[in-house]
Amino acid sequence: MSKAAPRLAVQGLRHLYADRPVIEDLTFTLAAGRAIALVGPNGAGKTTVLKCIVGSAEPAAGKILLDGLPIDERAEAVRRDVASLLDDLDFFPDLSAAEHLDLLARAHGNPEPEDLVDTLLDDVGLLAAADQLPGSLSSGQRRRLALATALVRPRKLLVLDEPEQRLDTAGVEWLAERLREEKKAGTSILFASHDTTLVDAVADETVALTPLP
Numbered sequence: 001m002s003k004a005a006p007r008l009a010v011q012g013l014r015h016l017y018a019d020r021p022v023i024e025d026l027t028f029t030l031a032a033g034r035a036i037a038l039v040g041p042n043g044a045g046k047t048t049v050l051k052c053i054v055g056s057a058e059p060a061a062g063k064i065l066l067d068g069l070p071i072d073e074r075a076e077a078v079r080r081d082v083a084s085l086l087d088d089l090d091f092f093p094d095l096s097a098a099e100h101l102d103l104l105a106r107a108h109g110n111p112e113p114e115d116l117v118d119t120l121l122d123d124v125g126l127l128a129a130a131d132q133l134p135g136s137l138s139s140g141q142r143r144r145l146a147l148a149t150a151l152v153r154p155r156k157l158l159v160l161d162e163p164e165q166r167l168d169t170a171g172v173e174w175l176a177e178r179l180r181e182e183k184k185a186g187t188s189i190l191f192a193s194h195d196t197t198l199v200d201a202v203a204d205e206t207v208a209l210t211p212l213p
C-alpha cells in the first residue's frame with residue numbers, strides 16, 4: 001500500500017441498469033480528511049455512485065480503490081473502515097435509541113461504549129429520547145438516530161446519501177459542524193446532497209453529475 005495513495009480513488013467508473021448507462025467514465029479522488037459532495041439533479045446517478053462504493057451495486061467498468069487497494073479485495077477492511085448511510089435504516093422495534101447505538105459500538109469492537117453513546121445521543125439531540133423505541137420517534141428523530149449509527153463506529157470513510165433529509169434547520173447546522181469535525185479527525189467524507197448550504201459548509205470539492213440521455 002502506497003503512503004501517498006488517496007483514501008478513495010474512483011477511476012473510469014461506469015454503471016448500467018439493464019443496458020442503460022447511468023454513470024460513464026467517472027473519475028475522482030478523495031484524500032484523507034477531505035470531503036467531496038456529489039451534486040446534480042434527480043436521476044443524475046449520485047446514489048448509484050455511492051452504492052458502487054459501498055458494494056451494493058456492481059460497476060460495469062472502472063476501479064474503486066480504498067487506500068490504494070481495490071475495494072472488493074478489501075472486503076473486511078471496507079466493513080471496518082467505511083461507515084455509510086444510504087437508505088432509511090430498518091431499526092429493531094424492541095431496542096431503544098440508546099440500545100441501537102450500544103449494540104453497534106460493541107459489534108465494532110468497543111467493549112465499553114456507554115460514554116460514547118451518551119455523548120452521541122447528546123450531539124444528535126436525542127438524549128431525552130434515549131430510552132424511546134424507534135416507532136415512537138419522529139421521522140426527523142429517526143433520521144438523527146440513523147446518522148448516529150454511522151458515527152458510533154470506527155471509520156476512515158463516511159459515505160452519506162442526502163444526510164440532510166428530514167432534518168430541521170438546527171439539525172442541518174449540527175450536521176455541517178459535525179462533518180467538519182469528522183474531517184479534522186482525518187475522516188474522509190463522500191456525500192450526495194441537494195442542500196447547497198451543507199455542500200458549501202462541508203465540501204472541499206464538488207463532483208457534478210448530469211443525467212445521461
Ligand SMILES: Nc1ncnc2c1ncn2[C@@H]1O[C@H](COP(=O)(O)OP(=O)(O)OP(=O)(O)O)[C@@H](O)[C@H]1O
Binds near residue numbers: 042043
Ligand atoms: N434499481 C434500478 N433499476 C433501474 N434503474 C435505476 C435503478 N436505480 C436507479 N435507477 C435509475 O438510474 C438513474 C440514476 O438514479 P440515482 O438514484 O443514482 O440518481 P440520484 O442522482 O441519486 O437521484 P436523486 O437526486 O433523485 O436521489 C435514474 O435514471 C434512475 O431512474
